[in-house]
Amino acid sequence: MDYTIKITRKMVKRFLKRYTVWIILSGLVGGGIGLFVGNRTQNVTYTSSSTFVQSDNNYAIISSYQKFVLTGKFKSLMKAKIDKSFWQGNAKRYNYSIGVVPRGENSPFFSMTVQATNKKYTKYLTGVATKVFEKNIRKYLSNANTSLVTSPGRGVRVNNSGQIMKLGLVGFIIGVIITFIVACFSFIRFGHVTDDQYLADVYQIKLLGTLDSE
Numbered sequence: 001m002d003y004t005i006k007i008t009r010k011m012v013k014r015f016l017k018r019y020t021v022w023i024i025l026s027g028l029v030g031g032g033i034g035l036f037v038g039n040r041t042q043n044v045t046y047t048s049s050s051t052f053v054q055s056d057n058n059y060a061i062i063s064s065y066q067k068f069v070l071t072g073k074f075k076s077l078m079k080a081k082i083d084k085s086f087w088q089g090n091a092k093r094y095n096y097s098i099g100v101v102p103r104g105e106n107s108p109f110f111s112m113t114v115q116a117t118n119k120k121y122t123k124y125l126t127g128v129a130t131k132v133f134e135k136n137i138r139k140y141l142s143n144a145n146t147s148l149v150t151s152p153g154r155g156v157r158v159n160n161s162g163q164i165m166k167l168g169l170v171g172f173i174i175g176v177i178i179t180f181i182v183a184c185f186s187f188i189r190f191g192h193v194t195d196d197q198y199l200a201d202v203y204q205i206k207l208l209g210t211l212d213s214e
Contacts, residue, residue, distance in 0.1 A: 030175020
């Protein structure tokens, strides 16, 4: 005969009293594992930038500068410089990204930003990119009118704490959910009769009395 268990306030109270600590601890363990995995898997990257100014009112051309640094020609010029430098033996010498970022919608200033996995290499790449850009941009855009404002700065570590915290939160949630499911199954199917109110609280079976085993 099937028997339907009705969830009552007493049942919930008994469950929380017995399993809350275990659920929270499991969540903390899962969160710790998520943070550990995040720290291990998130690549440490650095960014460096130099600042230019568009010396006339043609701010719209700045978007063309971004397209230029993504062209095969610009990349080949960068590669030629890198392969003749101290970093030519670095296995990750081509693992970098570069971009041109406007400082504002109507601002004449823009930044050339490079991101890579080595602090010193990031600054070096920014310096190379800055020189390649200055030397070649007018060959491809005749109306380019730029001036260097600030030289490449030192590599600054990119903050990945947001991604790591997300992994920690996911680990916490997974730990809580798994432990909650196991606790519910254990509570209903394998719960021990710990006191004379257990059957009434869990199975809604009316207590008729108690029998001393002695």
